[in-house]
Amino acid sequence: MKIKAAVTHSQEKDFTIEEVELSEPKANEVLVKIVATGVCHTDAVARDGGMTPYPVVLGHEGAGIVEKTGDGVKILQPGDHVVLSFAHCGHCENCLTGHPTVCTDFNTLNFGGRMEDQTHRLQKEGNDLSTFFGQSSFGTYAVANERNIVKVDKDVDLALLGPLGCGIQTGSGTVLNRLRPEFGTAIVICGAGSVGLSAIMAAKITGCKHIIAVDLHDSRLDIARELGATHVINGRDGKVVEQIKEITNGGAHYGVETTGVPSVVHQGLQALRPLGALAVVGATPEVNIHVHEEIMAEGKTMVGVVEGDSVPQVFIPKLLEYYKEGLFPFDKLVEFYEFHDINQAFEDSKSGKAIKPILKISS
Structure with missing residues (x-):
């Protein structure tokens, strides 16, 4: 045809x-x-x-x-x-x-x-x-x-x-299916595009106490706050890691990196507390990581997540139910x-x- x-x-x-x-x-x-x-x-x-x-x-x-x-x-x-x-x-x-x-x-x-x-x-x-x-x-x-x-x-x-x-499934699924943050924990979302904002909405559903959005555009940070971010940081302000550690009293338990920018990957790792987990979902080039200092010595985890680790036939109807209930x-x-x-x-x-x-x- x-x-x-x-x-x-x-x-x-x-x-x-x-x-x-x-x-x-x-x-x-x-x-x-x-x-x-x-x-x-x-x-x-x-x-x-x-x-x-x-x-x-x-x-x-x-x-x-x-x-x-x-x-x-x-x-x-x-x-x-x-x-x-x-x-x-x-x-x-x-x-x-x-x-x-x-x-x-x-x-x-x-x-x-x-x-x-x-x-x-x-x-x-x-x-x-x-x-x-x-x-x-x-x-x-x-x-x-x-x-x-x-x-x-x-x-x-x-x-x-x-x-x-794809995009909305990726952000929300990374939080709900893979990281599965515990109630009352802290999460940082690097990048407030559609994937990052979807992760923020999912983090709110799970009951995270601190949901921190980091982006370079104030307009997107405004939307992040509207959708559930408890704190927002403009990456141009500097000292992003220090701000996150102050907000969370020691670092986030979880992070979602959506930008694919190597320097932001480092920020995401450094903003975690010991035993924290960072999920990388953006298409990211080669990144040089000091494994001992940034991961191993504090028991941190860095994991790649594709499409939110979702089974679409199960997960997408769940997202629609959250949407109908005003939660997503x-x-x-x-x-x-x-x-x-x-x-x-x-x-x-x-x-x-x-x-x-x-x-x-x-x-």
Whole structure:
């Protein structure tokens, strides 16, 4: 079928909306009419850094309505409202023990450009286009495996929900699924973008006594405080570690590092008290760490977390229940853009003007 999609032809090039061909769903796959899709930093990294073969249709925070199902699909049916999340094999040890975010085939399935059967679903004038995250939601329709599709209630605005499939799931899941802070403890969140702010909302749900947000933009720190941060620190003020230790009487028990900036990774580690744990979720380059002084000597832990260590079919419905109860107001992060304004949405995300842009694809 013919669809409209935002195609990336080469590194660091703007998106161009073009007519492309989308194949029918195969066994265990689902055709979804995309209503809206989030703009994530990972899409920008893929566009500019070549993590997926070009040309490619990016997008991995899709939300839409099931249009058609392939053979073998058991859970979903036409008309269902769904959120699309990451691809995973479903049968490796990590998938089978509840950790599909570290599926042994995660990189191949999400960044390799092909579907699980090693074929393509998208073409342009007879030439293959790469798929991203097993979905490529920067299009009017997408085909995805049933495993990475989550059925959601129809009583919530579907256009809001795409970011639950990645960015918002990453921040909140890192706190709720991996760190699991104890009631009354202290947590520091480095970076108050959509991932960090989601972590702040999750920390409030757990009952952390001190929730400290660190960012360079006062506007984002204002939102952090509105969403649950008990203290905010502008990183430009200096002495960030000292301020955190004063607030917490010795250091935070937990930290979430979302920026990917090496100096901030060091800050996050140094701001912990002995036995503290830092979760790194941002795409981070090489960092030189003095293991004895920054980790081992005080029994600290530094762990990488992908997609919030979530099982999307279980975790995303829980987030929606928190949202309905007024405990997880992620809609305050969102700004909507029309599909044809996709390049502006990416610019506004990069500049910090928009925290979580969402592209409205179709009604």
